[in-house]
Amino acid sequence: MSDLCFKCSCARCSQHPDGSTYQTRQVISKHMKKWPHVPQTSKSGVDEAARSISTAPGQAVPRVRDLNLPTNEDQHDNFDFDPPDDGHHADEEHALAPAHNAAQPPIRDFNFRPVVLPDVRVPGSDQDQEDRPFLVPRAFQECPGVRLAYLNAVVGNVFGNHTVQAATDSLNNQLNCMLVEGVLPEHPRPVRHLLSAKRRLGIDPDQWITQYAICSECWKHYTPVQLRELPSPSCTIRDCSGLLYDERVDVKGKLVRTAKKIMPHISLIGSLRRMFMRPGFAKSIRDSRHDQPRRNDDEDFVMTDMHDGTLWHELETNTIREIGELGTIRDRPQDNRPIATKITEHRYGLHLTLNIDWMGILNNRPHSTGPIYYAINDLPRDQRYLQVNVICAAIMPGPKEPNVQQINHCLEPSSCELMELKNGIFCCMLGVKMDVHGEDEPANIFADNEILDCNMPASHKFSSFTRFCPARISSGSFGSPHARPLSRM
Secondary structure (H helix, E strand, C coil): CCCCCEEECCCCHHHCCCCCEEECHHHHHHHHHHCCCCCCCCCCHHHHHHHHHHHCCCCCCCCCCCCCCCCCCCCCCCCCCCCCCCCCHHHHCCCCCCCCCCCCCCCCCCCCEECCCCCCCCCCCCCCHHHCCCCCCHHHHCCHHHHHHHHHHHHHHHCCCCCHHHHHHHHHHHHHHHHHHCCCCCCCCCCCCHHHHHHHHCCCHHHHEEEEEECCCCCCEECHHHHHHCCCCECCCCCCCCECEEEEECCCCCEEEEECCEEEEECHHHHHHHHHCCCCHHHHCCCCCCCCCCHHHCCCCCCCCHHHCCHHHCCEECEEEEECCCCCEEEEEHHHCCCCEEHHHCCEEEEEEEEECCEECCCCCCCEEEEEEEEECCCCCCCCCCHHHCEEEEEECCCCCCCHHHHHHHHHHHHHHHHHHHHCHHHCCCCEEECCCCCCCCEEEEEEEEEEECCHHHHHHHHHHHHHCCCCHHHCCCCCCCCCCHHHC
16 A cells, blocks of 8 residues: 555444455544444454554654644544445444543644744845945935936936937036036035936835846745855755756956856845835834724624735734744744734734736747735825735746745745744844834834635645745745645735
């Protein structure tokens, strides 16, 4: 028989001509609950097989989500076992009805250990502090006339169909006029190119994007700095035959590495920092600290939005995910606190929706690609999916939709940042401090993934994928072989 099947010697299977039947451990647990074994005076092989279900040496115990056996008070499970018809079971089914006091004790896990987060660098982590883009655009430190010159050049390029050279010439003409009038400041020195003007205004998207080099097979992510430091083009994942880059010599004689496949990412935390610096954004965030939880338990209560649901008040922060020897997953509060802090206990506790989908972008040949983007459910319902309020974390490359391992690696960068937003940086229990427009002191920002929003094919991929994450998908931590099923969301 298969290694996944064991002898079942419950009262019903014992009536089989062979004395037992082969079943999985999950089915055996249900059988022993529904038809418990009746001890006999003779030391038969059936008795030995029944005892071997729980004590057989050398047999691996499967990893399951919840190893607690059902209680007798539960109604009959949706389980129908039809053994081979040998003419005996139908007559003896009533005589073999289980007693209500024959429940087995639950199997308890032991030796819990913390789950390790995936080894991946978050977007922007390779940049030096002086090279990172400013949260407040540097143009606000310059005089209004210079800022207006920047804006006129950018508007002409974006809306007036001016070429880059024409927009740059227009910018230089305006700055030269200020120089002739003697009002052009010397410090900070104004820039004289369109691309530099966009960076000064903070509207150049390239400065926020990290181009990850990914493996051609498993899509494992490597930052540009990691790509230059790799000893060979082979992927570092075990048993992966993919390649990362090609090498060539440029006109200056330098060896240049070109990634075979790239995937752009932006920082989730960095995007929230810029959002909270917008006037009025923080005031639009719902304050759930004074909400009454479990209002939906009242049959007469009418829900108006998702914040009336039960899960809205169940998400926790400052927790540690652990896994036991038998595969049981649990979350415990940090510092051995009796209960974990709810995300609704914080002023800025954000409930996020993860959205994912694929689409064909070419007409002549199939090429499927798709974004990974987040929406903030704490915003008013008519503002959640506005373009300015949606965070596009990544764009998955094609030409085919990713498999489970590939999508696992695609979500690792933003998932590590979600763990920081959920539990604080380095488990400081203070969230991530961000400057908020209109407030004198930085605020602690928390966030957790509440909803997966996608179509059925993507849902099936994520249902398989969530077994690989160290926290259930509502806690946004991916990249490990252990997680709770998607149905717990």
